Amino acid sequence: MEENRVLAKVGDREITERDVDFLLQSLGPQKGMQFYSPDGRKQLLDELINQELFYLDALESGIDKDEAFVAELQQVKINLLKQYAMRKLLTPITVDPAEAKEFYEDNKASFVSQESARASHILVETEEEAKNIAAEIAGGLDFAEAAQKYSKCPSGGGGGDLGMFTRGKMVPEFEDVAFSMEVGAVSEPFQTQFGYHIVQLNEKHEQEEKSYEEAKADVARIVLGKKQNEAYNEKTSQMRSKYSVEIIG
Secondary structure, three states, X not given: OOOOOEEEEEOOEEEEHHHHHHHHHHOHHHHHHHHOOHHHHHHHHHHHHHHHHHHHHHHHHOHHHOHHXXXXXXXXXXXXXXXXXXXXHXXXXXXXXXXXXXXXXXXXXXXXXXXXXXXXXXXXXXXXHHHHHHHHHHOOOOHHHHHHHHOOOHHHHHOOEEEXXXXXXXXXHHHHHHOOOOOOOEOOOEEEOOEEEEEEEEEEEOOEEOOHHHHHHHHHHHHHHHHHHHHHHHHHHHHHHHOOOOOOO
């Protein structure tokens, strides 16, 4: 086990490597990047030392006895206890594979893969440009080469490939064309708010029912959510019968 080296002592309180690591992780990846160097870690150590100094000074000054602090601490305790009690109720709940499979069999229609397509496109500013390019493609110019040569879209560098997408991901005019085409076909030029497009459909997958293995993770998540919600509602119902609840206003 890696040693948790002590880096500093403030009074009788120790600051360790793990304390610095915890502070670094709490900053998040973007902000934390600037502290990955030895100098950065030293800055974090200095900050932890300052925090310990504030703690010692607060104790010496009796701030922990302030009425406002005591009230705030009590509120923190109340909120923490609420969250802990809910976690204690919900965390032990699990999903048995048999009940997950039964839920899937009873709700197969809910587990479907969306209709999807993979297309490449060429985007230009004018209808005339689009028609001229379409004529070159009809004459034998490779679609990917045409995209690299003419397309104003950043995808042109990759031959116009837009990858896989489902309905709702593209503008309606584009989807209407792409999802109505046969695989391998090239569209006539058409207009959207971005300009004039020519589309080649590379793949198309119809909406279809997912197998249990494909839907397994979603099924488990849904069943777990339902069981936790039932446990929550049952518990709150019991407590409402046990404790006085008065709605005012």
